Amino acid sequence: MYILYHGSFGELVTEHLAMSELADRIVGLYDLKVTSVSLDEPENDMPEDIPLPECDLLLVLGILPKAGDLVPIIAERTGAKAVLWPVEDPNLIPEGKYSIEYELKKKGIHVEFPEPLCLLDTSENEHIQSFVESFGKPKFELRVNKKNKVIEAVKVIRDTPCGSASKIAAKLVGMSYEDMKSFEEAVMQMHDNECVAYMGPERPIMQQAGRLLADAIKEAIP
Helix, strand or coil, X not given: CEEEECHHHHHHHHHHHHCCCCHHHCCEXXXXXXXXXXXXXXXXXXXXXXXXXXXXXXXXXXXXXXXXXXXXXXXXXXXXXXXXXXXXXXXXXXXXXXXXXXXXXXXXXXXXXXXXXXXXXXCCCHHHHHHHCCECCCEEEEEEECXXXXXXXXXXXXXXXXXXXXXXXXXXXXXXXXXXXXXXXXXXXXXXXXXXXXXXXXXXXXXXXXXXXXXXXXXXXX
């Protein structure tokens, strides 16, 4: 896996993955700071210092919209079989998204744009599926005191890519779920304190991510 990242979201996920069980699968990390790319000859705007290690999966995190035209070039030069490009902020949707998708598919490179990344539960692509086995839609295993309705232990089966699931899991031990509404509100508040996804009335991605987390915890209560 080769990671292109930029900005707070990109840095957060990159740091978490670099400290995870997938660390030994990461062949390179690069902060793609490019702000503008020529439409006619995007390869001329390729940073001179960018590494191009051979990889199966290219993970694109938080790069600026006008840098998107470099991704098909980078994917082809690294031999990537798939590109995973989450949308955590509508302001960072790549310009020419459909043409980029067309270029990648024309090169035989699978691409997915999950919104948000923690929505990803499965993939038809083996390389993305390998990633999703560890990171994506959160999954938990809970041990509870059914009489007192208190959480006694939490195991994270699948973490969110940013690490919010594992961070919140540690805070759940000892919490009561007798008043489920209050419990859900507390979980959502904990999530909002950790999440860096976009939050706006037109596309409340942070709220969507929080709902995914709260539902996963509820489903894990035996």
